[in-house]
Amino acid sequence: MQPTAIIADNIISPLGFTTNENFRQVMLGNSGLRQRQLFGEEELSCVATIDDALIDQKFATLDTNGTYTKLEKMSILSVSTALQHTNIGDLGSHNTLLIYCSTKGNIDLLAYGTTDDSLHQDVYLYQLARKVNRFFKLKNEPIVISNACISSLQGILVGKRIIDAGLYRYVIVVGGDVVTNFTLSGFKSFNAVSNQACKPFDAQRKGINLGEAAATVVLGPSNNATRQHIAVRSGSCTNDAHHISAPSRNGEGLYQAISKTYNTLKEGNKEQTDFICAHGTATRYNDEMEAYALFRSELSHIPVCSLKGYFGHTLGASGLLESVVAAHAMLHDQKIISKGYREQGTTHQLNPIIKRTCYPMSQFLKTSSGFGGCNAAVLFSKVH
Amino acid sequence: MPPFYFLKCTNMAGYISTYCTVSRHQIWVNGKTVFEEEGTEKEVDEFLIAAHRHFKIKYPKFYKMDVLSRLAFIASEMLLSTDTLKNDSVNSQTSIILCNRSSTVVTDVKHQKNIQKEQGGIPSPATFVYTLPNIMIGEMSIRHRLTGESVLFISETFPVNAVVQYSNFMIDQGICNSCLCGWVEVSLNYYHAFLYVVKSEEKLVKRTIYPHTSETIQKLYLSNH
Amino acid sequence: MDTLITQLRAQIIEHLNLDDIQPSDVGADDPLFGDDGLGLDSIDALEVVVLLDEHYGIKVDDPNEINESFASLRTLAEFIKQNQSINATAVTE
Numbered sequence: 001m002q003p004t005a006i007i008a009d010n011i012i013s014p015l016g017f018t019t020n021e022n023f024r025q026v027m028l029g030n031s032g033l034r035q036r037q038l039f040g041e042e043e044l045s046c047v048a049t050i051d052d053a054l055i056d057q058k059f060a061t062l063d064t065n066g067t068y069t070k071l072e073k074m075s076i077l078s079v080s081t082a083l084q085h086t087n088i089g090d091l092g093s094h095n096t097l098l099i100y101c102s103t104k105g106n107i108d109l110l111a112y113g114t115t116d117d118s119l120h121q122d123v124y125l126y127q128l129a130r131k132v133n134r135f136f137k138l139k140n141e142p143i144v145i146s147n148a149c150i151s152s153l154q155g156i157l158v159g160k161r162i163i164d165a166g167l168y169r170y171v172i173v174v175g176g177d178v179v180t181n182f183t184l185s186g187f188k189s190f191n192a193v194s195n196q197a198c199k200p201f202d203a204q205r206k207g208i209n210l211g212e213a214a215a216t217v218v219l220g221p222s223n224n225a226t227r228q229h230i231a232v233r234s235g236s237c238t239n240d241a242h243h244i245s246a247p248s249r250n251g252e253g254l255y256q257a258i259s260k261t262y263n264t265l266k267e268g269n270k271e272q273t274d275f276i277c278a279h280g281t282a283t284r285y286n287d288e289m290e291a292y293a294l295f296r297s298e299l300s301h302i303p304v305c306s307l308k309g310y311f312g313h314t315l316g317a318s319g320l321l322e323s324v325v326a327a328h329a330m331l332h333d334q335k336i337i338s339k340g341y342r343e344q345g346t347t348h349q350l351n352p353i354i355k356r357t358c359y360p361m362s363q364f365l366k367t368s369s370g371f372g373g374c375n376a377a378v379l380f381s382k383v384h
Numbered sequence: 385m386p387p388f389y390f391l392k393c394t395n396m397a398g399y400i401s402t403y404c405t406v407s408r409h410q411i412w413v414n415g416k417t418v419f420e421e422e423g424t425e426k427e428v429d430e431f432l433i434a435a436h437r438h439f440k441i442k443y444p445k446f447y448k449m450d451v452l453s454r455l456a457f458i459a460s461e462m463l464l465s466t467d468t469l470k471n472d473s474v475n476s477q478t479s480i481i482l483c484n485r486s487s488t489v490v491t492d493v494k495h496q497k498n499i500q501k502e503q504g505g506i507p508s509p510a511t512f513v514y515t516l517p518n519i520m521i522g523e524m525s526i527r528h529r530l531t532g533e534s535v536l537f538i539s540e541t542f543p544v545n546a547v548v549q550y551s552n553f554m555i556d557q558g559i560c561n562s563c564l565c566g567w568v569e570v571s572l573n574y575y576h577a578f579l580y581v582v583k584s585e586e587k588l589v590k591r592t593i594y595p596h597t598s599e600t601i602q603k604l605y606l607s608n609h
Numbered sequence: 610m611d612t613l614i615t616q617l618r619a620q621i622i623e624h625l626n627l628d629d630i631q632p633s634d635v636g637a638d639d640p641l642f643g644d645d646g647l648g649l650d651s652i653d654a655l656e657v658v659v660l661l662d663e664h665y666g667i668k669v670d671d672p673n674e675i676n677e678s679f680a681s682l683r684t685l686a687e688f689i690k691q692n693q694s695i696n697a698t699a700v701t702e
Contacts, residue, residue, distance in 0.1 A: 114493040116572045125487060125538040144538040147518045165553050185499045186512035237533050239525040245513050246651050372522035447628040506662055509655040
């Protein structure tokens with residue numbers, strides 16, 4: 001059976017409106033993080049946000065009559081651009097499914113009303129997903145996954161399983177979240193936010209920066225070839241069963257997710273992993289836990305990077321967005337510098353990438369973790 | 385828009401070993417009433433606290449939970465024996481699939497009001513953490529030491545076919561050998577929980593009530609609704 | 610000091626939703642955090658920071674730096690006395 005592959009992808013972020021543009025900016029070492037005054041606060045926040053006017057300008061080129069929120073426009077633009085690179089026939093036929101992944105969707109609409117009468121319908125995630133679905137005239141009700149920061153990495157895993165089970169031929173997985181007063185104030189109440197550019201795995205790290213993005217992968221059979229594909233080889237998710245906001249101290253959940261990911265591989269092994277695209281949020285606890293889990297998995301020596309220094313933490317979009325960037329790095333045999341890292345800051349030593357190198361690569365591991373104790377790991381490789 | 389369905393049914397992989405409904409201030413387990421409170425004018429929080437006391441659960445963390453996590457907790461407490469605390473290999477083999485319509489809207493509103501307060505409201509971290517719907521899965525996982533796979537689907541109505549087929553798929557593939565599935569919904573003026581445990585045939589101690597099919601789940605979900 | 614401790618005890622029980630705890634269960638020197646004491650966790654620590662701001666006008670930038678002050682009701686009361694701003698809403702004596 002041919003592996004399920006990423007046959008097309010797209011990223012909409014402050015670094016660009018195509019995957020190629022985003023990848024190019026990352027290779028140049030550019031970050032989408034800026035100091036901005038947000039939500040009527042005096043203090044500046046370090047965030048990676050996309051200019052509303054730019055989104056509107058790009059969206060105006062699509063044929064549309066309706067009213068869409070910023071996140072809906074980003075999501076539709078992302079899917080639209082990704083689909084341009086496929087030769088999938090009639091989307092309205094019954095063999096395509098949309099999976100939408102987000103933590104809070106259009107939660108900023110709560111500012112308009114919080115009572116039963118005044119609550120905006122688009123606050124509901126299934127409404128957001130349906131609007132995207134309807135735009136592309138997809139016939140099947142979309143799936144919506146809301147599982148904290150592992151949402152869209154898990155979306156890729158669920159999509160792959162659905163295709164492997166023969167239930168659909170194509171699955172479009174979208175991850176999206178925007179920077180809102182709701183989430184920024186919430187993370188600040190956890191003392192989890194840094195007002196400088198984040199430093200994943202670094203000794204001086206002080207917390208996350210929020211970012212916004214929409215990213216898409218189209219999953220399908222790998223013989224649908226318009227370019228070299230990326231196979232989704234295996235994956236797993238677990239729960240720490242430890243605490244609702246703090247990760248397990250010995251990284252048990254993530255360690256188990258990584259173990260199961262490699263154990264369920266039909267061919268190949270852990271040693272063939274060329275690099276790891278980690279979650280690396282730059283909080284003291286996450287990075288420490290992740291380093292421990294990688295150590296226990298005997299993967300500490302594998303070159304590792306976090307992309308949060310380029311995009312900020314894009315919450316529901318993070319797993320998928322970062323997988324796409326990492327996949328393109330693999331396709332180009334380019335290692336990505338783990339931006340923000342200078343000096344070892346975790347008890348267990350990792351091997352963060354500090355120099356751009358060209359190196360033949362064929363396999364990488366993506367990890368994610370989130371509030372609620374959830375963890376996910378997925379292995380990707382070049383399709384030969 | 386047609387109701388959500390997968391195109392082809394996977395083979396039936398399991399049997400429903402136990403199920404529970406919490407709704408309209410009543411709790412049913414395997415079709416029988418096990419607790420009820422008079423008067424539906426009571427807030428859902430009060431009802432859930434009363435249930436917690438009635439069943440002598442004695443879990444202090446319960447009081448820190450928001451209403452969605454409390455509802456999920458009470459419903460799962462009816463189904464999962466505390467014997468599961470003793471066997472880590474069993475608990476890593478149990479998956480969780482929960483769904484709801486409104487995510488965490490009640491707590492979202494609470495957090496929104498906190499940040500809108502005139503004097504530059506101080507947001508509460510204990511409120512904010514519960515604005516993710518998967519936290520209720522986290523709470524169940526901590527209580528029963530469930531370390532397997534879990535996922536949270538948002539859907540306007542309980543996506544019976546998707547849940548049945550995805551859980552059957554996971555059992556069939558050996559990703560898990562039992563699955564806690566269901567619908568846990570709290571909106572601004574309504575609540576309803578329906579949870580069940582499906583096990584692979586090998587894991588059943590005795591032949592139980594129902595095979596795990598969409599028709600059966602739909603019927604059980606609607607009974608006592 | 611005793612009045613402050615009594616007041617603080619009630620505020621913590623209410624603010625942290627410790628519904629099943631009676632004030633008599635929490636001694637002035639009992640450990641607040643960890644398995645041996647009241648069993649408060651990292652989120653509770655952050656909530657205590659919110660409480661200090663709301664009721665006593667004290668702003669704490671990094672809770673990790675004042676771990677010792679959070680050890681018990683008495684150490685917390687001492688911390689409040691040392692740091693309370695003049696404009697605090699709750700006057701304690």
